[in-house]
Amino acid sequence: TAWGEGQRDRYTIASYVARLAEQDGTPIEMVNYGQRGWTHFQEMVLYEQRLAEGPAPDLSIFYDGANELTTQSLLTEAVPSHTLAYTYAQKLAGGTIATEFVQEPGGRDVVADAWHAYSEHSAIHKVARLFGSEAASASTAQGPATDRDPGGGFVEGQDQEEDGGVSNYDITNQDGIDAGQVYERGKQLTMALSSQYGVRSLLYWQPVGFDGEPQRLARAELTDPTIDISDALAGHDDVFIDGGHTNEEGARLVAEAIWERLGPAVRDWYDDQ
Structure with missing residues (x-):
């Protein structure tokens, strides 16, 4: 806004x-x-x-x-996320994640704590870790991204626009x-x-x-x-x-x-x- x-x-x-x-x-x-x-x-x-x-x-x-x-x-649990998490998760479901890492800045100060909290509790990071732990390949012939299951952690039945954005919160x-x-x-x-x-x-x-x-x-x-x-x-x-x-x-x-x-x-x- x-x-x-x-x-x-x-x-x-x-x-x-x-x-x-x-x-x-x-x-x-x-x-x-x-x-x-x-x-x-x-x-x-x-x-x-x-x-x-x-x-x-x-x-x-x-x-x-x-x-x-x-x-x-969009979520089934209270975690930090963003309005496009559902869309991104669907796109990840149809792609390939070759590398998975979480990098923290040095030192356990408030900056590191902030990054660690976001990385550990962000819904999109959870989805990335989920797919990273499974086979690092996915068929690209599964249909459009808006038809794919975004994985756990998301509320089912979200209506989406052509660009994947959720339209019915x-x-x-x-x-x-x-x-x-x-x-x-x-x-x-x-x-x-x-x-x-x-x-x-x-x-x-x-x-x-x-x-x-x-x-x-x-x-x-x-x-x-x-x-x-x-x-x-x-x-x-x-x-x-x-x-x-x-x-x-x-x-x-x-x-x-x-x-x-x-x-x-x-x-x-x-x-x-």
């Missing part, structure tokens, strides 16, 4: 936040690392990479929620609980990284088009410092272009909700300079 699906570059959430900062007399440089379909665990891994490369930012902002629930609806109450819990696990690693590099982080839980029991159960798992702005678009159903993405007006409204807490943090930063 932060990536700006269906929005022009100057009218994404990040762009609106930057304009709000300038209007308040506290201009900031915003770098938008949002990606389509990513969950917080993926963001955390990228965050570690960027921090390691340096220099560290003064503030980091995370915006999550919708992909956490859709991802968990059937989100259960348990998926909501799992989404909140997996998010919290990733968040603890994110906050540890922020502490290690001296970065103040603000984390937001996003509004979605349909707010049912699974969504409420996910929010019930959230702990500080995550800021729940799931009601930021209440009464503005017309801004949604699908279950999670909004038009440019929706991005503006979300940016205003984000700035309510981000603004004071930016002003504090200016005061400290």
Whole structure:
């Protein structure tokens, strides 16, 4: 969502936040690392990479929620994964895995712990290990990838589009609980990284088009410092272009909700300079 699906570059959430900062007399440089379909665990891994490369930012902002629930609806257990795990697993089922390895960075610091946790509990890694332990060949005449069994760990009966993407996320109450819990696990690693590099982080839980029991159960798992702005678009159903993405007006409204807490943090930063 932060990536700006269906929005022009100057009218994404990040762009609106930057304009709000300038209007308040506290201009900031915003770098938008949002990606389509990513969950917080993926963001955390990228965050570690960027921090390691340096220099560290003064503030980091995370915006999550919708992909956490859709991802968990694909899985039979609460593990870190991503929205395309089912599709990738099907493609792996029809291919050849010649080499299997898990490489950890040296030293048992928070970075190694993050990578180890992701490698050990990621659904796509489990699928890769499954196929790597069996015969390293598979017939390519099994039909299209969307017809193949993706292997264990996935919910059966997912409807897919031609490109393999899942089109009918059937989100259960348990998926909501799992989404909140997996998010919290990733968040603890994110906050540890922020502490290690001296970065103040603000984390937001996003509004979605349909707010049912699974969504409420996910929010019930959230702990500080995550800021729940799931009601930021209440009464503005017309801004949604699908279950999670909004038009440019929706991005503006979300940016205003984000700035309510981000603004004071930016002003504090200016005061400290």
